[in-house]
Amino acid sequence: MGSVFRSEEMCLVQLFLQSGSAYDCISELGEMGLVEFRDLNPSVNSFQRRFVSEIKRCEEMERILGYLLREIRKANIAVPEDDEICPVAPPPKHVLEIMEQLQRLEVELSEVARNKEKLQRNLLELTEYTHMLRITRTFVHSRSRNKALGPQYEEFQSIESDSAGCTGMQRLGAKLGFVSGLIHRVKVEAFERMLWRVCKGYTILSYAELGESLADLDTGEISTNVVFLISFWGDQIGQKVQKICDCYHCHLYPHPENDEERADVMDSLRTRIQDLNNVLHRTEEYLRQVLQKASESAFTWVVQVKKMKAIYHILNLCSFDVTNKCLIAEVWCPVNDLTNLRGALEEGSRKGDATVPSFVNRIPSNDTPPTLLRTNKFTSGFQSIVEAYGVGDYREVSPAPYTIITFPFLFAVMFGDLGHGMVMACFALWMVLTEKSHKRKRSDNEIWTMFFEGRYIILMMGLFSVYTGLIYNDCFSKSLNIFGSGWSVRAMFTDQQWTNETLQTNTLLILDPNVSGVFVGPYPFGIDPIWNMAVNRLSFLNSYKMKMSVIIGVMHMSFGVVLSVFNHLHFKQRFNIYLLFLPELLFLLCLFGYLVFMIIYKWLAFGARDSRLAPSILIHFINMFLMQGGDNTPLYPGQTGLQVFLVVVALLCVPVLLIGKPVYLYWLHRGGKSLRLRRGYERVRRVSEDDMSQAPAYADDEEEGFDDLMTSRDTQPKEVKTATVHTSHINI
């Protein structure tokens, strides 16, 4: 059969790469993606490997690219992430160019960003200053107009004639100082209280809220600010006020002396703000242009740098030969792809302008090769489910192609609803049909990614659920009557069994299949719809579903056991068939296969007529083990004899399963032909200590202790036994 039945045959191959073209050859191999490299320098620290400096360079480029992408995303420029364009890793001579470009871009971007920030800060300050001037103007003027401002101003009643209050102060000879600025809305009350307490009432604070909210550049949050004006006199109080303002992180601006000065300052501020806005606008445009240009090739660079880094990592795994001109790599390659491998190396040598082409050399090996199972987008989901239980050994039969059907089918047996199954199938179908666009988007939502990766699994589960929903006759928990029910209520009336009076006196009546005409025949497809309306529906359904589970379970387990025969035949371990497969199968079939037989026999042989005599299978099964008999009527003649025979056979299988194989292998190693492992090849390598250290380990393998064999043997049949007993116990 094809390669899905078993994992692929692999071979160990040595690649001899010329130093000049090694990079290109590995780039070609990477694009193909078929070989697994072995680490030939396991004892070397990763900081001492040959290509460490190149890797450091790649990481530096990655850092710059990360910064670049972040800036592009902040500016909301779309990065064209086209999946079709897969750039190849650039040759080393282009690497320097890309590096230079990236560094230049980084310097430019950081400069422009810094300038922009400075300009914005400046703009904010000027805007705040303007607002402050505007609002304090209203303070000053309102003060002069409004006499009723209270006791604070009682000493300065003569201000009314003057438009600016400060000149009145000067007349008094006191040095009046002003401090004005902005403060956060939330801090105003605390600020006022602090001022009052510290300055003991020698300051006047007036404040008004700023209509618009400004963004604070340091934190980026938008807060409402309050413009305040503190008038005080005396130097010491002035210093205290300054300190308090610093403490509350106010933005302070110089307060103008009179109205003309205020008007002048406001004018100049206005022009400055306009200029700043212009410059800022231009800066943002320039930044955007730079980012736009960079975004066109940003994604390509990211992929290229990643590929380069990977190539250098792989180059680190190779070893140099004695002459230092040739790189040697050991890879695992599938046998079917050897020609492709050779082709890739030729291509790489051609691209790298090598004088001597690189070549491959297949070497025999006794190591277990890695397991390769090729999957497409449909089978990969099921393969990953199987691998969650464990990756199979080399060349073992793979259960993945069977799980494509059995896993969704078993789910459907448990789910079994036509309507809900249809909903599930439609959802999965939508995901499958739109998969190209979803793959490109690459969402961050983990739950969505989980559903999307399993879209084919969900589709199969949905389709099978529709089928089992039809069989269970369950559509959104209601039954469909497609073919006409097999139970007829009218027949109970026609035969004088029931009359209208019986209907009125009893709330619950049971249809009797013994009365002719009541039961016409089994419903052709699935469970009869009348059971949906019956009160004792669960009695029937439970019995049906449990028996169905036992039958499906036993068949599934037998299928699994039969699959193991292919493994035994392939690995040429015939004794396994007699010592493992046969006892397992016999044990399973004698006990649980017989149970399945009893279930089907009871369905066929016992009907409504002898329903009183119909024996309970459970009791019979238990009695079979206890070797009791007699109390219950036998299902068929000769039952006790047959059951005893089956139990004896099953019990005889147990010791064969447990100790048969270890005994046989022990006998083989002692008295039979001994198996010697041959090692007859030479490896061209510089690091040879590992080879020596592995050699004595091989010799120990043959001396398998009896205990090892026993323990390795013991786990498997015990699991099978406990699993079968457990499942059947639950189902019964």
Next chain:
Amino acid sequence: MAFAIPMVIVTLFWGFVGGVVPWFIPKGPNRGVVIAMLVLTAVCCYFWLIAILSQLNPLFGPALSNDTIWYLQFHWR
């Protein structure tokens, strides 16, 4: 008789799916998988047989409330 017709139809259908269609799958890398899927689907879906066997000789009938009986007496055959 009521048992034979669905038995024959369903057996023929799934027998066709599992036994005849696999011969017509074109050769390609997926041939093995597709054949395995078809055969397994036919075997799994044949478990319809269990449903019909369990209802063949019912040991007891459904217990209905008298309202349901009243309704069914007139609406079903």
